[in-house]
Amino acid sequence: xxxxxxxxxxxxxxxxxxxxxxxxxxxxxxxxxxxxxxxxxxxxxxxxxxxxxxxxxxxxxxxxxxxxxxxxxxxxxxxxx
Numbered sequence: 001x002x003x004x005x006x007x008x009x010x011x012x013x014x015x016x017x018x019x020x021x022x023x024x025x026x027x028x029x030x031x032x033x034x035x036x037x038x039x040x041x042x043x044x045x046x047x048x049x050x051x052x053x054x055x056x057x058x059x060x061x062x063x064x065x066x067x068x069x070x071x072x073x074x075x076x077x078x079x080x081x
Contacts, residue, residue, distance in 0.1 A: 006070070007068070008022075008068055009021060009023045009026030009068040009069075010068055010070070011070055012069055012072070012073065012074075012076060014076060015076060015077065016075065016076065017075050017076070019065055019066075019069040026065075029061065029068075033057060
């Protein structure tokens, strides 16, 4: 696992776009997002509200993950580049 002293919670994927949690903070954020998304989908009675809350959760999660990813998010080709 990476050291959280550098301030990054996620490491970029080797191929494609995205990131993987590498610290307990990254895992906590990811698991918290999943838990809140499941609660939203099972507890909200109105379909429009359910989708709205899910989109807001997803955007918030993505913004934090992008800011806390070492090197940011961009398309990666593995060993090339």
